[in-house]
Amino acid sequence: MTKTRTMLAALAIGLMSSTAAVAGDVRIMWYSDGVEGEVLKDLLDRFMNENPGINVILDNVSYSVVREQLPVQLEAGNGPDIARVTNLKAQSQHWLDLRPLVADAAYWDENFGEQADWMRPDGSNQISGFMTQITIAGGFANKTLFDQAGVAIPGKDATWDDWAKAAKQVAESQQVPFPMALDRSGHRLSGPNLAYGGNYIGADGKPAPLDDGSKNFLTSFVGWVADGTMSKDVWVSAAGSTYRAAADDFINGQLVYYYSGSWQVPNFSTKIGTNFDWVATGSPCGPTNCTGMTGGAGLVAVKYTKNPKEVAKVMDYLASEAIVKEFSERTLFLPAHKGVLAKGLDFKTDDAQAKTALNAFVEASKSLSDLARKLPGWHWSDTFYGALVTRVSQAAAGEMTIDEAFTRIDSDIATKVKDSGN
Amino acid sequence: MKANVPRRSGSGLGEAAMVPVRLVMGAVDAPLRWVQRRLGIGGMATFFLLPNMLIFGIFVLLPFFINFAYSMTGGTALFLPDRTFVGTEQYARLFDCVNYADPNSCTEDTFWTAVGNTAWFVLLQVSLMILFSLVTALILNRDLMARSFWRAVFFFPVLLSPVVVGLIWKWILQRQGLLNFGLYSLGLEPHTWLNDRNWSFAATVGVSIWAHMGFYTLILLAGLQAIPKDLYEAAEMDGTRPARAFWRITLPLLMPNLLVVVVLVLIRAVQIFDEVYVLTGGGPGTSTLYLTQYIYETGFATQLRNPGLAAAASILMGVVLVILTLVQLGLGRKGENKGARK
Known part of the structure; x- marks a missing residue:
């Protein structure tokens, strides 16, 4: 009996001590x-x-x-x-x-x-x-490839078309597989959509149907995937809204221009090192502005x-x-x-490229449109992004036309809004 | 009544190993006799099956009914009590189609794309898996040199986690993967295997066969080894050709094992997910999007998940599996009866 009591007491102490650990x-x-x-x-x-x-x-x-x-x-x-x-x-x-x-x-x-x-x-x-x-979405250019190709890096006010043309020229000259790449992400697509005059938010605060601004950029984007200007690998590499980055292609020197964002700076600084020179370029311009996305x-x-x-x-x-x-x-x-x-900050890096890139992104933050600043706090942002990625990647893979993709994006978003009971 | 354990004469390791067995049997003997007195001899079957049925009920039947309940609800809430009853609305949404052969004409186009992809996958993978497993089993059943080694070689992929399988093959098949490196080294043109709709589909079929074939080969090998050798000796004495011996002796006697393999392969093929998810992610586009991934994405991965729609799709998948399994078992029994009448 004494033995049983001792065992029970030990068990209780054990349980109490483990609960105490969980409590902290x-x-x-x-x-x-x-x-x-x-x-x-x-x-x-x-x-x-x-x-x-x-x-x-x-x-x-x-x-x-x-x-x-x-x-x-x-x-x-x-x-x-x-x-x-x-x-x-x-x-x-x-x-x-x-x-x-x-x-x-x-x-x-x-x-x-x-x-x-x-x-x-x-x-x-x-x-x-x-x-x-x-974070500020924006582009990175492989400066070494541009220099070797003898092509000037497009300037501050360069458009998406200017970048596409220059990147393609460099890729052809340097035998690099991908001129441009953009992460498989609705957030990343949204910067250029806004630069082309797109607006996602309807008058009632709910998602609006895709407008001409977004449609114009998405049409160009799918066209660039089709003609090899934009890397197909990232966009067709999955179904649904799965996120895929093209950072590894850029790090490996396989990519001329990469549209991603400021969070890649430490990654590039560590992994690229002195392999080649790279620069952050801010966001290319569309017909309306030169905004990227914040987040x-x-x-x-x-x-x-x-x-x-x-x-x-x-x-x-x-x-x-x-x-x-x-x-x-x-x-x-x-x-x-x-x-x-x-x-002010004193970034702990000896990498001058990284410091310059961070400053470029701070500069790019000044070009953010009001809508770009508003979207991170909009309830339906991710719903919109998810539909964009899913359908645009199907169009990029040749499964549907871009017009069919537009119809599906609108209906997908409308269904999600309805499903959520709003 | 003493426990009826046969005693073997002699001492040693075997005898020593039996001691704990006897102790356990002695300990459970009295309570079991008490239970038998209470339930009767007929009730003992229920008594022994009860724990198993309880586990089956809790982990299989209960989730099935909960899943069915989910399929009757709408909204994005996760907990059943928080969800709205919508009746068969989710099923109606899945079946809302102008032309089932054209997924683009359906409200849930991705579901029908996944159904079509899964059907093709099942057709190809099941037939090829059975063919390759059978051929491998037949080869491994012969007097090969280092037979155990070869058996281990074929079984090894079964031990790998599906994620590892997916990653290994991704490294081989991706743009800068091992296969393209080999082609490039030979002066041949590399190919983007996983970006090509047909090749990526073929890759999912091939990889899943590579990963699971060893298991089914083992089942068939066990069946082959259970066939009495004297049947083949008698056939040989009668001058039967090997091909005829295969069709008349091997295949009929292997049929029970083959049926088990067919059922298992079929179920596994319909449920294909993990290695494909890692290898292709369902791409390019939706060309390797299979039903389980559709269910996963709809229920868990997309923004504003729809557990009701995912549940309805999984119920439909379950129904198809049950029908297919029953058809196969029916055909198997028919074959057995036919064999018995002969």
């Missing part, structure tokens, strides 16, 4: 484009040394897990305590309101207020998190957490000015923190 755990779901996972781990180790009662577990996952699996976990009322997410607005009902939990809500409003709407339900003043980086990844607290106080403490730490500055300087990311931006 904060789990972060994190994806990386470059070295940011390592930098964050370092910062979190420092946090845990200063706060021994909080155990932060960093789950490094791929971007597709965040896009495809996290939403299901959230719908089921589960998920991590904190997550790094790009689809912020459409999932805003799952984010925790940190306003009553953070040490100084005014600090958050002051420094991250500009993007706060991107990640909270419409009409609320919730603090859901902060942007770990602000970025936000770190948000999940409302299903069992440890909201600990989560707020971790968020306060990561959002502090010193940490944001260090994180941005080490990862070569453009920060969203107003104070850090005002005081």
Whole structure:
């Protein structure tokens, strides 16, 4: 009997101690484009040394897990305590309101207020998190290939047509397989769509049917895929709205011009090194303007957490000015923190190309159209992007005409809006 | 009553190994006799089957009914109670088509594209898989040099995770992959295999056969080895040609194994997903988009998921599988009865 009691007591102590460990755990779901996972781990180790009662577990996952699996976990009322997410607005009902939990809500409003709407339900003043980086979509040119081909890199006001022509000339001269590539992403297609005069938002705030601006660029885009100007590999390499980047082709020197975004800078700096010279070019112009798209990844607290106080403490730490500055300087990311931006950054890289590229993206942010700034906080952005990718890639693969793709994009979006009960 | 365990004379390792078995049997003997007294001898079958049926019920039947319930609901909410009952609306949406042979005329064009792709895939993959497995099993059943080695070689891909299979073949078939490198080295023109609709489809068929053939070969090999050798000896004495022996002895006696293989291959082919998802992602365009990927994308991967539509598509896929399996089992039984009458 005594033996049984002793065993039960040991079991109870074991259970209590394991529950106590769980009580202090904060789990972060994190994806990386470059070295940011390592930098964050370092910062979190420092946090845990200063706060021994909080155990932060960093789950490094791929971007597709965040896009495809996290939403299901959230719908089921589960998920991590904190997550790094790009689809912020459409999932805003799952984010925790940190306003009553953070040490100084005014600090958050002051420094991250500009993007706060991107990640909270419409009409609320919730603090859901902060942007770990602000991204600007834009292009990269392989300068070495241009130089070797003796073709001048198109200037600041060059149009998409100018770039297509120049890139094709370089690719032919240098025997490179791809003149241009654009990530398989609706977000990436949207910059040029807007530059061609496209507008996604209807008068009622819901998605509008595709207009002539978007149709004009998409028609050119599919034409470029068909004639080999734009890399076919990226766009036909999957069905549905799966994301695919062409970064590896650019890194391997197989691509003359790559339209992606500022988040590629650290990646290129690390992987290209001195193999060839490259430059960031901003966004090519359309008939209406030279806008790219803005966006970025936000770190948000999940409302299903069992440890909201600990989560707020971790968020306060990561959002502090010193940490944001260090994180941005080490990862070569453009920060969203107003104070850090005002005081300036000293990016920790010896790579002059990377520093120049980051400055080029800061410059490009001045050309963003109002609509480009509005779309990240629009509820239907991802619905629109998903339909664009799915159907444009079918047109690029020759499965349907571009006009059929336009009809399908409109009907897909209308069906999604109807399915959501709005 | 003592446990009726046959005792073998002699001591050693075998005897020592039996000790824990006897202990366990002795321990369960009394409670089982008590259960038998309560349930009767007829009730013991139910008693032994109950745990298995319970697991089957919880993990197969219950999800099936939940899935069916989902297929009757609409909206984007994940939890069943939060969803709106829409009756057969999701099924009607899937079947809303002007011409089923032309997916573009259907409301859910991607579903019908996936159905068409899956049908072609099943047709090709099942027939080729059975053919190759049978031929391989026949070869491995002969007195080959290093026969065990060859058996291991054919079985090895079965041990690989489908993701690994997909990645290996992607590295081989992609633009700058191993195959193109080989072609280039030989002075031949490289080809973008995975960007070509026909080649990428052929690749999904070929890769899935490569990955799973070993398992089915093993089943058929077991069947071949169970055929009494004296039948072949008698046939040989009668001067029967090898081809005739194959059609008259091997194939009829292998039929039960073959039927199992056909059913398994068919089910697996209809459910194809993982290696194809890694290899082609359903592309180029939607040329290798199969039903399971359609269901996954509709239910989980797209923005504003539609679990109801995905559930309806999976119920339809399940119904087709059940029908196909019943037809095959029926044909198998018919064949057995015919054989018995002869």
